[in-house]
Amino acid sequence: MSESIKVVVTGAAGQIAYSLIPRLVDGNTFGNKVVNLALVEIPQVVHKLEGLVMELEDSYFPKMGEVSFTDNFKEASKDADWFLLVGSIPRGIVYNGKKIEERSDLLSINGGIFVEQGKAIGKYGKDDAKILVVGNPANTNAFIGKHAGCNDDQLWMAMTMLDSNRAKSILAKKTNNSISDIKNMIIWGNHSPTMYPDIENALVSGELGSSAINDMNWVESEFLPTVQQRGKAVIDARGASSATSAAKAAIDTVIACETPTEEGDSFSAAIASDGAYDVPEGLICGYPLICLDDGKIEIKRDIALSEFAKSKFKLSIDELVSEREAVKHLM
Numbered sequence: 577m578s579e580s581i582k583v584v585v586t587g588a589a590g591q592i593a594y595s596l597i598p599r600l601v602d603g604n605t606f607g608n609k610v611v612n613l614a615l616v617e618i619p620q621v622v623h624k625l626e627g628l629v630m631e632l633e634d635s636y637f638p639k640m641g642e643v644s645f646t647d648n649f650k651e652a653s654k655d656a657d658w659f660l661l662v663g664s665i666p667r668g669i670v671y672n673g674k675k676i677e678e679r680s681d682l683l684s685i686n687g688g689i690f691v692e693q694g695k696a697i698g699k700y701g702k703d704d705a706k707i708l709v710v711g712n713p714a715n716t717n718a719f720i721g722k723h724a725g726c727n728d729d730q731l732w733m734a735m736t737m738l739d740s741n742r743a744k745s746i747l748a749k750k751t752n753n754s755i756s757d758i759k760n761m762i763i764w765g766n767h768s769p770t771m772y773p774d775i776e777n778a779l780v781s782g783e784l785g786s787s788a789i790n791d792m793n794w795v796e797s798e799f800l801p802t803v804q805q806r807g808k809a810v811i812d813a814r815g816a817s818s819a820t821s822a823a824k825a826a827i828d829t830v831i832a833c834e835t836p837t838e839e840g841d842s843f844s845a846a847i848a849s850d851g852a853y854d855v856p857e858g859l860i861c862g863y864p865l866i867c868l869d870d871g872k873i874e875i876k877r878d879i880a881l882s883e884f885a886k887s888k889f890k891l892s893i894d895e896l897v898s899e900r901e902a903v904k905h906l907m
């Protein structure tokens with residue numbers, strides 16, 4: 577019998593999940609493993625998942641195992657290997673009679689959700705579980721969840737892969753390369769408009785981005801704002817936030833965590849700082865990561881940051897510190 581893996585997905589009736597879930601069971605993401613899915617939604621919409629399960633059954637996925645759906649996160653968490661935490665309350669909706677517009681309200685409401693989810697993951701998830709937070713504010717949600725989980729063997733991450741993929745795409749177009757020729761595209765800091773996509777340390781067909789581009793004016797006036805504001809540009813054009821690209825980025829993160837990283841490359845996700853690159857310990861910060869041959873995920877520590885990069889990175893660290901302040905009542 578093939579090995580199996582259990583994956584929990586929250587926000588399972590949302591638009592990202594609709595692109596994400598089929599890819600989890602299509603036989604590419606987890607190779608030969610049978611994938612058992614536990615899909616989680618809030619009570620008001622959990623019934624919609626019945627339709628999604630019908631579609632999954634109708635899709636002929638030989639690697640799909642058991643599929644369950646629930647509004648009980650604790651129940652879903654039992655013995656799970658992976659948690660893809662996509663669900664969160666978006667800005668602009670009315671929640672408990674109040675329109676959620678301020679980032680501080682958003683942090684507080686979602687923070688409360690992540691306290692509960694973190695506790696359940698720490699207690700019921702596998703000790704070597706990996707958790708990828710997609711729902712915004714992703715870094716601080718992960719910070720809260722990890723703290724509540726109290727299980728240091730589990731790996732909490734916030735997704736910055738979409739930002740990295742966006743940066744690769746722009747750099748590939750600018751240099752007339754294929755996107756697969758762009759490596760080591762690091763996103764430092766927060767998944768927010770303060771993130772710092774590091775073109776200087778990216779590799780363009782093996783050449784450092786700093787020499788392949790050699791135009792800091794373009795970097796500062798075009799590249800950085802385009803990557804940082806890409807989410808908003810998609811919303812303006814599509815009338816809805818990025819979904820299929822976000823789902824692909826979540827899959828890319830899972831695969832990057834399951835496959836040893838090639839020499840010279842790294843992948844992007846935010847994980848808890850241990851003080852690396854002078855980031856205050858504990859903050860969930862975007863770093864260059866590598867997956868070792870034994871499956872361990874580590875921060876790549878030999879990246880040289882220019883003064884320009886350090887000044888940009890600091891803005892994002894400062895923002896993470898202020899978000900931590902805004903949720904300290906949940907700690």
Ligand code: NAX
Nearest residue numbers: 586587589590591592617618663664710711712735738822
């Ligand atoms: P949708 O509004 O389509 O779906 C979200 C789903 O989450 C809803 O069905 C909702 O009922 C559910 N949900 C809310 N609270 C929940 C809870 N406590 N437990 C389980 N389910 C819950 O949003 P979608 O477009 O799918 O986006 C999901 C999240 O991803 C948003 O927070 C969005 O901001 C964030 N994004 C993060 C990105 C990243 O790179 N980290 C990029 C894309 C996206 O903007």
